[in-house]
Amino acid sequence: MHTVRPRGWALAGTQATRTQRWKRTGTVLSINGVRFYDQITQTGGGGAINLVMQVRGCTLADAVTLLAGNADTPGPRIPRHCEAAWAAVRRHLVENRGLDARWIAACRRRGLVAADARKNAVFIATNAGRTVTGAEITGTVRTASGGRYRAMARGSRKDGGSFWLPVDRSPPHTVMLTESGIDALSAFGLAECRQPGTVILSTTGVTRRVPEWVEAWKPKRILVAFDADPAGDRAAERLIRNDPRARRMRPPIDGEDWNDSLKARRTAFLSR
16 A cells, blocks of 8 residues: 555565565554554554554544545545635535534544535545545535536445444444435434434435445344435335335425425424
8 A cells, every 4th residue: 555654664574465564663564455454553444544544643534635635545536625615515514404513513523524625515435344435525506507516536435335424322223325415414413313223324326225335234224215206216115125124214395305304394493
């Protein structure tokens, strides 16, 4: 991997396999392909971003920022966080989308939500072990056609991870599938979705099957919470036919998504 810099490190020899051992004071790091293991702390993981976090002792957000502009870094090309654009992105999420400012602040601290230079919201996708697998990018400004930009960061592995939020710290037994990071955050704010043992995630659009990486949790129940429209209904029906654990959880407002439901709930509360 290209992320371990020689400054302060010494190569402790290369074995017959692909494994390299790097040493510095207090650390002996074994690297084999994309996997790494710290022999002293007995911790490890995979991928460039997680290696940077291990080596530098930094946060996920700092590691993503450090690697974002490095063309030699393998893996997803996650846009560099732009602090100058963050205020506009945060304002859109809180004021226009009705998301709780506390959730957005918590996600930003953990490096799960960021802003790129074009004022797009960037939702970091990870697997069940929080290894970064890509990012979902959502525009905060409408295009000329009236829509909003929406894409995955180049090199993202949609089948490898998602933007996800646990309702609590108990082992997950229920997984709720939504169509976007904003929908996942919106559902997180609704009492009927915040059930103990639930993880709420974005599949970045509809999917015909439960993402394979989700099976790390061994969930007993899958809530298919796609949009309340014909496309969402058809995708949900296909998934439910393929997985006996799945059942439909439709957003309350016909033709709308979870963000529309959250905003309607807040409007009704404020108008009392």
